[in-house]
Amino acid sequence: MKIAVTSRGKDLQAQVDPRFGRAAYILVVDTETLAVDVLDNSENVNAFKGAGIQAASLISDKGAEALLTGHCGPNAFKTLEAAGVKVVNDVQGTIEGAVTNFKNGRYSYAENADVDGHW
Amino acid sequence: MLISVASGKGGTGKTTVATNLAYSLGSRAVILDCDVEEPNAHLFLHPDMDTTEQVWAQVPEVNQDACTLCRKCVDICRFRALVVAGKSLLVFPELCHSCGGCFEVCPENALNEGRRELGQIETGHSHGLECVTGCLRVGEAMSPPLIRKVRAHVRPDKINIIDAPPGTSCPVIAAMKGTDFVLMVTEPTPFGLHDLILAVEAVKVLGLPHGLVINRSDMGDEKVRDYAQKENIPILMEIPYDRAIAESYSKGKLIAEMWPEWTDIFQELFQKIQSCLA
Ligand code: SF4
Numbered sequence: 001m002k003i004a005v006t007s008r009g010k011d012l013q014a015q016v017d018p019r020f021g022r023a024a025y026i027l028v029v030d031t032e033t034l035a036v037d038v039l040d041n042s043e044n045v046n047a048f049k050g051a052g053i054q055a056a057s058l059i060s061d062k063g064a065e066a067l068l069t070g071h072c073g074p075n076a077f078k079t080l081e082a083a084g085v086k087v088v089n090d091v092q093g094t095i096e097g098a099v100t101n102f103k104n105g106r107y108s109y110a111e112n113a114d115v116d117g118h119w
Numbered sequence: 120m121l122i123s124v125a126s127g128k129g130g131t132g133k134t135t136v137a138t139n140l141a142y143s144l145g146s147r148a149v150i151l152d153c154d155v156e157e158p159n160a161h162l163f164l165h166p167d168m169d170t171t172e173q174v175w176a177q178v179p180e181v182n183q184d185a186c187t188l189c190r191k192c193v194d195i196c197r198f199r200a201l202v203v204a205g206k207s208l209l210v211f212p213e214l215c216h217s218c219g220g221c222f223e224v225c226p227e228n229a230l231n232e233g234r235r236e237l238g239q240i241e242t243g244h245s246h247g248l249e250c251v252t253g254c255l256r257v258g259e260a261m262s263p264p265l266i267r268k269v270r271a272h273v274r275p276d277k278i279n280i281i282d283a284p285p286g287t288s289c290p291v292i293a294a295m296k297g298t299d300f301v302l303m304v305t306e307p308t309p310f311g312l313h314d315l316i317l318a319v320e321a322v323k324v325l326g327l328p329h330g331l332v333i334n335r336s337d338m339g340d341e342k343v344r345d346y347a348q349k350e351n352i353p354i355l356m357e358i359p360y361d362r363a364i365a366e367s368y369s370k371g372k373l374i375a376e377m378w379p380e381w382t383d384i385f386q387e388l389f390q391k392i393q394s395c396l397a
């Protein structure tokens with residue numbers, strides 16, 4: 001399956017970016033092959049509002065079924081929920097470590113958004 | 120006639136000037152409180168309320184059965200209020216600016232007209248003065264549309280006094296734009312001057328005639344007066360710091376009501392505004 005991980009860099013050794021909507025990059029990783037699709041999130045980083053919503057739509061379009069990140073606001077969460085993308089919050093460390101933890105079932109999915117929106 | 124009362128920052132005495140000016144003009148005037156995030160003119164005027172009207176913004180609602188997820192609406196929305204999530208189109212009404220673009224482009228007629236509450240407008244009267252107050256819904260981020268609705272209550276046959284929001288951003292522009300005169304209220308302090316300069320820039324961009332009221336005029340320094348002289352901004356009134364005035368304010372009382380001689384002073388202020396425009 002494909003999962004999206006917010007990232008400070010472009011490869012599996014990069015650190016997880018704790019932000020979702022304004023993450024530097026979002027990596028869509030195939031959990032079987034570890035193939036990486038790098039999504040440049042720079043357009044959203046500078047968005048005044050609604051960055052999380054756009055990022056959520058983007059990863060769902062790329063076929064991700066789960067998102068690993070630090071925090072995910074309510075509007076992004078709502079979008080992900082509607083798209084059927086599960087969310088894991090409070091993820092740290094490298095992208096590779098996070099993917100391994102995910103495969104080993106170490107994470108539990110969030111039931112609610114954990115950060116207030118900015119409006 | 121339309122006079123807006125503005126200040127570069129809060130707490131300079133803007134509402135004191137707006138309410139006392141309006142009170143002193145009495146039944147010749149209408150006061151429109153456009154400081155919709157924190158309307159407080161009514162706390163001094165204590166109007167008897169006549170009507171309350173809800174104000175709405177038009178936002179799209181999706182008929183998912185008719186929507187083919189073609190994304191034409193998503194692409195046209197500059198405010199990113201629409202998004203495709205999996206097999207459905209989502210609307211984020213709080214991001215919508217009611218431009219109507221999505222309704223125009225949808226080939227399937229899949230968008231219905233829904234609405235989001237912006238706030239409400241109350242009208243009332245106090246001592247013959249008409250009072251109109253806009254009050255933004257708690258949690259609502261967009262005040263300009265509500266401010267424009269408050270301004271729809273302007274009476275062409277009267278002296279309309281707009282209490283503008285503090286600052287220099289969009290809501291202030293919405294309140295000042297197209298008014299005949301901007302009365303700027305400031306204090307003679309470094310902070311007062313700093314914010315006054317920003318406010319004057321905004322007023323100049325709009326090309327509006329303007330004048331200055333200096334509140335707590337016996338405190339601080341001369342820099343505001345020097346600036347006004349250099350920029351050719353007339354100082355129309357000075358209100359000295361006075362304990363009794365500060366106390367009346369904290370009790371929700373008008374200066375002109377407590378000390379009737381102030382009624383004459385505020386009427387004089389109005390005459391000075393008129394002569395600035397002559
Ligand atoms: S009305 Fe305009 S701002 Fe609102 S959702 Fe449609 S296109 Fe976007």
Ligand code: SF4
Pocket residue numbers: 181185186187188189190191192193208224225226227228229230
């Ligand atoms: S334009 Fe109409 S049909 Fe196309 S995605 Fe938007 S609502 Fe659906």
